[in-house]
Amino acid sequence: MPKTITQQHERKIAQMIRNWPEGHPLDWNAACIGAQDILGWGSPPTRQALDKKVAIKVAYKAKKEQLKLEKQKLQGVSKPRSTLDAMKKITRLQTENDSLKAELSKMAEMANRLIYNATLAGLSRERLMAPLPNIREPQKTSKKARQ
Template sequence: MPRAFTPKELKAIVAIIRDWPIKQKLTWDDICKASESVLDFVPSRQAFADKPAVINAYKVRKAAITSHRDKLASIPKPKSLTAAAETIARQQEEIRQLKNEVQAMAEMARRFIHNAVIHGLKREQLNAPLPKVDRK
């Protein structure tokens, strides 16, 4: 009769499953082989059948891997390396522009707050919610 798993071994196996690479397929056979490093033997899939922590970790990680794979499949792929490079360059330029806009808005907000405090507005007044719009 096989020995029971200790809580420490189960935690280690659950950690192996949670840390499973997102790009690698997750199967029970692979989990059993990876568990050898913790258990010093290769358990069967059935050995994990009544271990809720292991089963739950498997289901959650499997869903994450499947979701990642489906997300990647839905992204349109460029037809050539040149098209990909152009897309990357365009997106990097857009990111740079957006960062500059955010910086300018933050500076404007700092200026507004500074001037509001200098001219007598209190913190409570600055943090007051906007009034409700009456559309009647």
């Protein structure tokens, strides 16, 4: 009996690829070995067999692109010279993050207070959240155009 990859297997393999751990490089060989456990086969499926399945192919390409973008982001980050420098930077960023969270909380509280008070004054929430009008500056016209 020929071995076939069912739609259920296809979904499980695609999910496995989407959840691929960051520390392990993703390539077709590794995906085939991972798919072997899902399929319950004695040997791993071929790359071509997995590549024929649209959901698996799309998941693989998307994950590869995601890993590539994450790697590019990390390359742009400056590396600390020592562990002490890294600890200082982490502490500074945590402090900055905490202060921004506190500021955001205060702004949310202020927005809620303004909305509440405006509602008491008779304005609806929809009216308050309406977009700002598009105000254009008057065009300057030449003297000839005015005459």
